[in-house]
Amino acid sequence: MSIKDVRFGFNFLADTNVLTCMQSIKEWELTFACLPVSSLRLKSTSLLDSTCTVMNPKFCQQWCHCIVAKIPLPINIDSSVETIRLENQKSFIQDISWATFLNVYSIMFELPLQGDFINLVRLLDNQIDAYQSSAVLIQFWALVPVVNLRTHPWKKWTKFISSIRNINQMKLVLKIGTELPSSEELDRWLGEPVTALIIDKSAFSINKKGHPVLSKSHQEFIKKMFNIGCQIIISASSHIQKHVNYLSYLYRNTTSLTPYSSDFISGFEDYLQTPLQPLKQNLQSYVYETFEQDPIKYYQYERAISKALIDKFDDKELIVFVVGAGRGPLVNSTLRAAKDADIKVKVWAVEKNENALPSLLYKNKENWDNCVTIINKDMRLWKPSEKCDILVSELLGSFGDNELSPECLDGAQNYLKTDGISIPSSYTSFLSPVQSRKLHSEISSIRKNRDNCNFQKPYIVQLNNVYTIAKAKPLFTFHHPRKNLEENNSNKDGFLTFNISQDCILHGFAGYFETILYKDVKLSIVPETFSEGMFSWFPAYFPLIKPTLLRKGEELQINFWRCSTKFKVWYEWCVAKPYQSVIHNINGEMYFMSL
């Protein structure tokens, strides 16, 4: 599996001596414990020993990073009775102060599901700020049950987290018991910063052999949570070792949620990258290296080229131009396809990156019998003496056209015969709305965010801590060759609508593409049609400056533009319904691709 190593902990419900607690988690092979803050105080003789051990320097360094201090439900902090409010506020701050003094791993509190939490939010942000100004980082865990009879926990949570300013220091802990909501409602938590899951003993039933087991739907949900790197907290009163064993077993049998092969994506989950611009900036050797390893992509290219060669064959030698040849993988595919089909071809390889040339020249000599003509030119400027039957290229980005394939192939079409074939023959970008509190906060914390510029550019990112609000829909399609090159092909606009099946927060859009290489040979990174085993492209992500609450039954409309001048191409985007957002990246001011 590609998911991170999951930490397992135990939830001590009653006051427990710290030493006993540390011995227990060691015995159960766990890594942390949640302990009432009262257990960490010197207030009863029975606790004195442990807390004095707490004061022992050597031991302290061991245990403090293993303890989550639970502080009492802060419901009365928002009491309308001033004396009650102030008294509760005082004890809440004292608890935080003591836990911080001890430098615990995290501080956990139950999010009040009834009443307001205006004062609670104020106190939490105040405390985080005050410690931060002294360079002390504290982290809070807000505990929320997935089911509550009297209210909707997600709505309470979203109201709470939306009003917190220091979001990076506020994580979510979900509690599950016997009952679970619908699978759709559970999936919405995938877009929240869930740091841990408390699994109550009531979630378990006992099987015939006397072992604690979980229902299928519990298992499904916990596996999804493993996938977003969620920690597990066991909350049982007996047979603890059996609970630990069962959940460890479940963890070992969890497979990755994404269609990507796990070896490749490990460490890239939710890691925002700047899209490559191979047209503007030459690729580095190791980038070619990585992409050339894709087991699926070049196999499909070879199949497509093979079909095209057979369709074009009329006893004469066929001319194939590989444009943007890089270090030659598509030349390999072409030569292999021709050999297998027993069709004579004349191959030209065109590459603008002079640093890739030595590899091409070397391979031509060693592997290709010097049969390939190598040209060091920008394909848009090359003027060959003859035209080709088949034009092969690999210029697609995660969003299809975002590495300027349309503009490059329009230039190259001048030397494709009028009845010639372009591989790829078409490609389509796809978009789907997503909720991801994590990606939003990651983008917020990037340096230099003047005019919210970081929310007005696309990213490439292995989407992980993300809830897909609705399935991806196709946006822009480009076909090659084009009938009329005089018509502008760079500018497009379009809109997509999505039905909202449950209340959720829209943070941005996942971008994907599908391409038809030739006839029935396709490549896709759209989740529903993903080319299994392929790893050349992670999804794209287009953020929104302002997260938007969408309600069940509403229709979401988003508008997208692809715009261009002679020198650059860029996207603009906005939400049009149910609310109108600002247009993002207007005039390409925040991000553009250079021609």
Next chain:
Amino acid sequence: MSIKDVRFGFNFLADTNVLTCMQSIKEWELTFACLPVSSLRLKSTSLLDSTCTVMNPKFCQQWCHCIVAKIPLPINIDSSVETIRLENQKSFIQDISWATFLNVYSIMFELPLQGDFINLVRLLDNQIDAYQSSAVLIQFWALVPVVNLRTHPWKKWTKFISSIRNINQMKLVLKIGTELPSSEELDRWLGEPVTALIIDKSAFSINKKGHPVLSKSHQEFIKKMFNIGCQIIISASSHIQKHVNYLSYLYRNTTSLTPYSSDFISGFEDYLQTPLQPLKQNLQSYVYETFEQDPIKYYQYERAISKALIDKFDDKELIVFVVGAGRGPLVNSTLRAAKDADIKVKVWAVEKNENALPSLLYKNKENWDNCVTIINKDMRLWKPSEKCDILVSELLGSFGDNELSPECLDGAQNYLKTDGISIPSSYTSFLSPVQSRKLHSEISSIRKNRDNCNFQKPYIVQLNNVYTIAKAKPLFTFHHPRKNLEENNSNKDGFLTFNISQDCILHGFAGYFETILYKDVKLSIVPETFSEGMFSWFPAYFPLIKPTLLRKGEELQINFWRCSTKFKVWYEWCVAKPYQSVIHNINGEMYFMSL
């Protein structure tokens, strides 16, 4: 030693096959090699093999991080003849492009010591920017000899680096041969970002046993360079293993330059920290823990208290107030001193941090026979029924008064008998001008630097990659108890002058303190009088927004103010001569200590 693990490399002077080069450095147990960029090209048959191995993915990932690509001296890039300039510029950019394509560890060039380098600077910054915009980080190493017959290498370097904008990607490599400049001139390089030292074979002589050895002054300089984490590049043509062995031996026998014990400072070199404000923000348990371990500080306190007890003793029980008692280390010192001197004392411990109270109460019960009276109050607000003979406190920061000891002790003096003793009885802040390109660039890269605010606040930092321009001089002194408490003691101003012994760049001021605890018992972090073995305080650092060139023979004058209102205290500072700088942190707008 506390210095980082030093990397050793080899400088290949002639074109060398990459495979041979990698085998050699493995054999010599080195970690990297400097190789002419031509060796990395596919231009001659003899090199073809190695460079094709370069193209092999597995091997590539190994070697690329071990190679520093040397590109030819770019002197003609600033030629006044346009054709020469353009031609050289083209090949320079091609070399960078090829090295970057291969993703090498670093790119090294010789800094031209004759003529201009306007165009060179432009090209370097352009290249760094262009790659950075595609998320490719490249690093340059500029090679400078420590001695040159026709020019002053440091002046050339400082002119060059001052005009580079991407300073974090531009490091310095120093080359040493037979001759060395004066020790003072060599020390100036301690304030520069020296990433590596090339030791030419000419630097070595051969001893009677036939082994290569270095002169004392060479050894001294290399040891200083080891201390700032500098890498070593061996440049010999024969007996290479002997050179490696000799330098490894020298490394193993290098001791730390700082007066701090090595175990404690490792990892903290040049790491900028925000000063603690214990008055505003309660200290955490582990902070008390750390400081209580200091082997020297409490020993000296015990000596001072002992002398004060003996001086005050007249057969009656003496009253000692420990104010700001924390978790009680000074109570321990007091009780031990009293026991050793066989003098009866009545001890009160006053501490405002309620989280420290449990420890005090516990120690009182377990260790102090319940003989200490513990008071949870801010010492400025406490109103005891009787006055004390001796007032003991530890409220000093790295710059002496910067944790507001004067203000706290003025409050506490109300309950000190008129003939009573304060321990400490006085403390003095010290300043010395320093050159540190590293600290300057570290501060530049801190987030949120609006109005240069990060250059207008003090830091606490274990000074390492720093050249001390002149010895520290005393600035402000505070005495306790004071004769007239009505007089304002918070506001001070002063200036210091320093003679500049050689051209250098002023980046800021190191701050230190000395305190007289009582009579001849002192503590000091001033380098010349450092209390050996003490680790409770790292130096302070006051930066300047604009680095200033100082010339040999000039007089530097700096002015400092300590200012206050009822609620806060702050420092302002500026350079007054030879140039007038802006006043830093005016009105405490960028940084203040809360009362």
